Amino acid sequence: MPSRTDPENTLFLVDGTSNLFRAFFAIRALRTSKGVPTNAVYGFTTMLRKLLRDRQPRLLAVAFDLAGPTFRHEAYADYKANRPEPPADLVAQIPHVKQVCRVLGVPMVEMAGYEADDLIGTLAERGRREGRPVVIVASDKDLLQLVGGGVLVYNPIKDLLLDEEGVETLFGVRPEQVRDVLALAGDSSDNIPGVPGIGDKGARDLIRRYGDLETLLSRADTVQRKSYREGLQNHADSARLSRELATIRLDVPIALEPSALLVERPDDSAARALFLDLEFDSLASEFTAPLVPSGGGHTVILTTAELEGAIERLSGRGPCAIHVLRDHAEPVRAGIVGVALSGPDGSEPCYIPLAHQAPGAPAQIPENVALDRLGPLLTGEVRLLGHDVKSDRVLLTRRGIRVAEFGFDTMIASYLLNPSRRSHTLETVAQDIAGLSVPTLASLQGTGARAVPLNGIAVDRVAAVACARAAAVMAIVDRLEAGLEADGLTSLLVDLELPLASVLAEMELHGVGIDRDFLGGLSRRWEEELATLTAAIHSLAGGAFNINSPKQLGEVLFGKLGLRPGKKTQKTRSFSTGVEVLEDLSLSHELPRKILEYRSLQKLKSTYVDTLPGLVHSDTGRVHSTFNQTVAATGRLSSSDPNLQNIPIRTEQGRQIRRAFVPIPGCVLLSADYSQIELRVLAHLCGDQAMQRAFHDGEDIHRRTASEIFGVHRDLVTDEMRRRAKAVNFGIIYGMGPHRLAREQGMPFKEATRFIAEYFDRFPKVKAYIDATVALAESEGRVRTLLRRIRYFPEIKGANRVARQQAIRAAVNTTIQGTAADIIKEAMVALHRRLVADGSKARMILQVHDELVLEVPEGNLEGIAATVREVMAKVRPLDVPLVVDLKAGPNWLDMKPLHRSQN
Numbered sequence: 001m002p003s004r005t006d007p008e009n010t011l012f013l014v015d016g017t018s019n020l021f022r023a024f025f026a027i028r029a030l031r032t033s034k035g036v037p038t039n040a041v042y043g044f045t046t047m048l049r050k051l052l053r054d055r056q057p058r059l060l061a062v063a064f065d066l067a068g069p070t071f072r073h074e075a076y077a078d079y080k081a082n083r084p085e086p087p088a089d090l091v092a093q094i095p096h097v098k099q100v101c102r103v104l105g106v107p108m109v110e111m112a113g114y115e116a117d118d119l120i121g122t123l124a125e126r127g128r129r130e131g132r133p134v135v136i137v138a139s140d141k142d143l144l145q146l147v148g149g150g151v152l153v154y155n156p157i158k159d160l161l162l163d164e165e166g167v168e169t170l171f172g173v174r175p176e177q178v179r180d181v182l183a184l185a186g187d188s189s190d191n192i193p194g195v196p197g198i199g200d201k202g203a204r205d206l207i208r209r210y211g212d213l214e215t216l217l218s219r220a221d222t223v224q225r226k227s228y229r230e231g232l233q234n235h236a237d238s239a240r241l242s243r244e245l246a247t248i249r250l251d252v253p254i255a256l257e258p259s260a261l262l263v264e265r266p267d268d269s270a271a272r273a274l275f276l277d278l279e280f281d282s283l284a285s286e287f288t289a290p291l292v293p294s295g296g297g298h299t300v301i302l303t304t305a306e307l308e309g310a311i312e313r314l315s316g317r318g319p320c321a322i323h324v325l326r327d328h329a330e331p332v333r334a335g336i337v338g339v340a341l342s343g344p345d346g347s348e349p350c351y352i353p354l355a356h357q358a359p360g361a362p363a364q365i366p367e368n369v370a371l372d373r374l375g376p377l378l379t380g381e382v383r384l385l386g387h388d389v390k391s392d393r394v395l396l397t398r399r400g401i402r403v404a405e406f407g408f409d410t411m412i413a414s415y416l417l418n419p420s421r422r423s424h425t426l427e428t429v430a431q432d433i434a435g436l437s438v439p440t441l442a443s444l445q446g447t448g449a450r451a452v453p454l455n456g457i458a459v460d461r462v463a464a465v466a467c468a469r470a471a472a473v474m475a476i477v478d479r480l481e482a483g484l485e486a487d488g489l490t491s492l493l494v495d496l497e498l499p500l501a502s503v504l505a506e507m508e509l510h511g512v513g514i515d516r517d518f519l520g521g522l523s524r525r526w527e528e529e530l531a532t533l534t535a536a537i538h539s540l541a542g543g544a545f546n547i548n549s550p551k552q553l554g555e556v557l558f559g560k561l562g563l564r565p566g567k568k569t570q571k572t573r574s575f576s577t578g579v580e581v582l583e584d585l586s587l588s589h590e591l592p593r594k595i596l597e598y599r600s601l602q603k604l605k606s607t608y609v610d611t612l613p614g615l616v617h618s619d620t621g622r623v624h625s626t627f628n629q630t631v632a633a634t635g636r637l638s639s640s641d642p643n644l645q646n647i648p649i650r651t652e653q654g655r656q657i658r659r660a661f662v663p664i665p666g667c668v669l670l671s672a673d674y675s676q677i678e679l680r681v682l683a684h685l686c687g688d689q690a691m692q693r694a695f696h697d698g699e700d701i702h703r704r705t706a707s708e709i710f711g712v713h714r715d716l717v718t719d720e721m722r723r724r725a726k727a728v729n730f731g732i733i734y735g736m737g738p739h740r741l742a743r744e745q746g747m748p749f750k751e752a753t754r755f756i757a758e759y760f761d762r763f764p765k766v767k768a769y770i771d772a773t774v775a776l777a778e779s780e781g782r783v784r785t786l787l788r789r790i791r792y793f794p795e796i797k798g799a800n801r802v803a804r805q806q807a808i809r810a811a812v813n814t815t816i817q818g819t820a821a822d823i824i825k826e827a828m829v830a831l832h833r834r835l836v837a838d839g840s841k842a843r844m845i846l847q848v849h850d851e852l853v854l855e856v857p858e859g860n861l862e863g864i865a866a867t868v869r870e871v872m873a874k875v876r877p878l879d880v881p882l883v884v885d886l887k888a889g890p891n892w893l894d895m896k897p898l899h900r901s902q903n
Contacts, residue, residue: 385474
């Protein structure tokens, strides 16, 4: 903005309503991860903060319209009659915009019966009379009529400051003539009639020539253009009414005087909390966050007596938050560096260092002594709170502390409230939930190759951060609990996810056996196969090249061999050599087929065969995967370090890797796999009787579906019919359309379209359920599983059609796959409790989506198998039976069925 104003004395008046509308339509498809629209808020906030930053005004007000009739409606009943209702997404943002003004310390004005323009006009007139400069921040032409006598209009879109001369240059008439132009041209958005036949250009030309409306009307007979002349003669009253409607009032009875419109200091804490809630992270970072309450400082405990005193005080004060510091990312390999504790409201924060080795580090309580003293606190009746309690449990259990059930996990709670949250780290959750700034351990250690081990950092520095993090857990528990209660998610945390964390900790601790000799032999065989494939590929290409170079491969395929090019990549603009392209090209040439074989084998070899032996724990001789509860948005578990859920099972090579997973001597592996659980969940959720009857009768659901769709008796269903019915049965869950069905099944598009249509005709309640789920997702921006787990889909309300369709498919899938995931989680908790109650030595060691793998003493196999089948089948009563396929064997591949269901 040009520096023609004195910010100390200038009164700035912002047309809040107009700027809000313009921001809404200028910025599209901006929403939070929960689907809350924020485009208008963001645009408005950016404009307002730029004004505050650039001009540093002392006097400022933002004027808003209030819903309801104004004096203009009394003068003209049809005023704004044709204007549609504002978009719901815009209306929803108005409270946020006003809150932005509050937290930034900006006064607001609004008054029933008057529009924002009238409030601005009145305050501008009062400012002018006081002799102070006035700047109106707006882009609407209506407000140009106020310019003059020290009143300027600033257009924030064009960064243009207008005085009288500027208005005449831009609009074509002087400021006092603006309302006369509006009287002639009218305004369709406000339903101001104007004079028929006279548009904006004609109105400006007439007013420039005749000076004002009344002069023009009195001399209408001298207007040369017939349509203008007749319009003026026949619609003089309409012109005068339109001028009245377009005239901004200067006498609104506002109690405030310009001198009272003082800009206050922003409320940093409230601003940060608001912008975090709106997920404006960059804006939030500009406001100082309150530090986590520390309860008056922390204590470093270095003697047994100090520790016993702290435990006694904490044990009698209510909940206790714990934060265990470790020296390795994987808890099963980590040592404990220290333990931080915090009582209610951040009281009694203390840090017990156990393994600090920095120069000058004080003498510390021996770990076994400290943990022995901590035992009663951790295993007693005190309600323990933590963040990622599963990791703490693994660490402590490895040292002989059998921790009681944790009472709360802020990480899991954050995940349940919004699984799509940008991160579930403690510092992120504390910022998002309470606007608190929590120090990170990385702030002490640094990152990358220069990172310093925690045990090499001074005790006092680590203690301050550790205690702040324990206090942060305590500080956000109440808010998280309130959120869970409001969303109906408390039971999901207490009855399922927290007990499951204990089960997963046991699985991680126990690990799984690996046959390293077998993997070594497999690696050597596959190395030979890769060499053979390399030779074949070079022969087909007519020469050697780097098979792993997409650029060189593209030159061979599309240059040397002249195959049909696929799509180009965005980064290099070279032709893509991705899987889809190679699969397409492999239909016409052998080289792409060999490349796909090479890539698949190379990936399996490097990811599993060559890597797994190096992941065997030196102390246990087993591989310990980490099972993640807070990653998959559907509620499914995932595994990492290593990922044991992505081992391919549909290829012979992928299956060979499973041969390497073995039990301890004297045990066998038992696999328990829910049969077609997602289809059974779908049958329950949609209530389709034909589908439910098939499951109750123990029929082959795919053969039953084929019989229904093709209209033949089940005995006459061919393998091809069943294959296509199976593709649709499972495809429906993932939103399969006719294009995908046609491509995957090699059928014409019309046939695929007809096939899906007939499927829905035969199973109408499936279609009804899908439609109802989509409608709910579009209305609320979220869906729930049977156990009430929530997943948000902000893309559903966005403008991107492709993203919207993907979100719709994912929404339907989430209700089904998420429910199946919840059921197997329930089964894991129930089975663990049953095995413990029975004193069984059987252990769960793996979970892969719908399958559980147990290590079972060979002599107890039959009894354990019966228990597993019973628990899994009865854990969640549905309108269809849950059926479990059981297999057992000496490794994860060579397993024989103990119970088989049709699949």
